[in-house]
Amino acid sequence: MTYRVVLLPGDGIGPDVTAAAVKVLERAITGQGIEIKIESHLLGGCAIDETGTPFPEKTQEAVQTADAVILGAVGGPKWDVGPGHLRPEAGLLALRRLLGVYANIRPVKAFPELIDASPLRKEIAQAVDIVIVRELTGGAYFGKRERGRDEAGARFAYDTMYYSEEEIRRVLQTAFETARLRRKKLTSVDKANVLDSSRLWREIVQEMSAQYPDVTVEHLLVDACAMHLVTHPQVFDVLVTENLFGDILSDESAVLTGSIGMLPSASLGQGIGLYEPIHGSAPDIAGLGIANPLGAILSVALLLRYSLHLEAAALRVEQAVASAVRDGARTKDLARQGENVLTTEQMTERVLSYL
Numbered sequence: 557m558t559y560r561v562v563l564l565p566g567d568g569i570g571p572d573v574t575a576a577a578v579k580v581l582e583r584a585i586t587g588q589g590i591e592i593k594i595e596s597h598l599l600g601g602c603a604i605d606e607t608g609t610p611f612p613e614k615t616q617e618a619v620q621t622a623d624a625v626i627l628g629a630v631g632g633p634k635w636d637v638g639p640g641h642l643r644p645e646a647g648l649l650a651l652r653r654l655l656g657v658y659a660n661i662r663p664v665k666a667f668p669e670l671i672d673a674s675p676l677r678k679e680i681a682q683a684v685d686i687v688i689v690r691e692l693t694g695g696a697y698f699g700k701r702e703r704g705r706d707e708a709g710a711r712f713a714y715d716t717m718y719y720s721e722e723e724i725r726r727v728l729q730t731a732f733e734t735a736r737l738r739r740k741k742l743t744s745v746d747k748a749n750v751l752d753s754s755r756l757w758r759e760i761v762q763e764m765s766a767q768y769p770d771v772t773v774e775h776l777l778v779d780a781c782a783m784h785l786v787t788h789p790q791v792f793d794v795l796v797t798e799n800l801f802g803d804i805l806s807d808e809s810a811v812l813t814g815s816i817g818m819l820p821s822a823s824l825g826q827g828i829g830l831y832e833p834i835h836g837s838a839p840d841i842a843g844l845g846i847a848n849p850l851g852a853i854l855s856v857a858l859l860l861r862y863s864l865h866l867e868a869a870a871l872r873v874e875q876a877v878a879s880a881v882r883d884g885a886r887t888k889d890l891a892r893q894g895e896n897v898l899t900t901e902q903m904t905e906r907v908l909s910y911l
């Protein structure tokens with residue numbers, strides 16, 4: 557069996573962490589009787605530089621026929637000025653939309669050995685085990701938007717947080733089913749005291765909960781949720797929310813585990829899965845070779861699990877990461893004072909040594 561995996565390294569630290577991910581993927585499938593063909597394409601700022609657009613046609617064609625897609629990250633200060641349609645992030649949003657990956661799964665699990673890197677109290681940090689299900693192809697990032705000038709010549713801008721019933725239902729289904737396979741608790745996060753899109757979201761959660769009587773459902777306003785995540789994150793099992801809230805809450809949750817560099821994600825929907833660490837292109841450390849590759853490597857485990865259905869290989873990758881961390885492997889973002897600091901490549905080698 558041969559699989560085609562499209563690699564989109566992107567910008568900043570993206571190429572470093574995806575190079576690590578590919579090495580781990582190749583090692584993980586050795587002896588499995590399968591072959592993986594990796595095909596690299598342009599997305600984001602590097603694509604703007606080479607082709608004048610953040611999501612070139614060649615990349616669009618390649619991802620639509622792939623078995624899975626691995627992405628690093630896009631963006632950076634180089635492209636922060638200039639016309640809106642040329643932003644690297646627009647390429648990423650278009651990619652997610654094209655693949656129809658409406659459910660972004662972001663597991664947030666503490667590694668016992670990294671508790672010192674977490675800002676939480678020890679007994680709380682070690683109990684963090686959450687899956688965030690973030691709606692990924694709707695909401696304010698995709699709604700009608702405009703910038704203009706009013707009659708007096710003053711500037712205005714707006715973005716619309718639009719959700720259809722179908723968009724809400726399908727991601728909630730993923731969330732309910734995820735909760736069912738875990739501790740059977742679903743926290744739906746919204747801003748239903750203010751936003752109509754949130755009121756509809758909450759109504760649909762309530763309607764759908766009848767089909768999942770084994771799942772305990774609670775509703776939480778997003779501002780309170782942001783606080784609860786740092787005061788008592790151990791109460792959360794599966795957390796489901798719309799795109800913008802999920803983007804923010806997952807970066808916050810990442811820190812609970814020690815570093816944003818630790819968190820993987822799987823974006824699932826209409827077939828082809830997209831796998832990426834949750835962090836961005838980290839321009840402040842780009843080119844230094846010190847990025848934490850573990851979020852990207854753990855995304856490979858999710859690819860093996862969800863797209864290739866190789867659960868044993870997925871577990872091996874997760875265990876290899878856990879073993880490396882247990883043995884004291886630390887990139888700069890994880891290291892406490894006096895700890896030996898590994899480069900991206902050295903950390904990758906440590907993970908590979910356990911595979």
Ligand SMILES: NC(=O)C1=CN([C@@H]2O[C@H](COP(=O)(O)OP(=O)(O)OC[C@H]3O[C@@H](n4cnc5c(N)ncnc54)[C@H](O)[C@@H]3O)[C@@H](O)[C@H]2O)C=CC1
Nearest residue numbers: 629630631632816817835836837838839840841847848889
């Ligand atoms: N999926 C994507 O492609 C994403 C792209 N971005 C883009 O990335 C650029 C930078 O955004 P920021 O707000 O700075 O967010 P960021 O996630 O790139 O970085 C935030 C902070 O975390 C650190 N960090 C991130 N990943 C790390 C890793 N693997 N190892 C060690 N440290 C790590 C960075 O050094 C920085 O201090 C922007 O252009 C933004 O739009 C941001 C988030 C996601």
Ligand SMILES: CC(C)CC(=O)C(=O)O
Nearest residue numbers: 645648649697803834836
């Ligand atoms: C372009 C942004 C929506 C990327 C991001 O921050 C994310 O998906 O987490």
Ligand SMILES: [Mg+2]
Nearest residue numbers: 803804807834
């Ligand atoms: Mg984000």
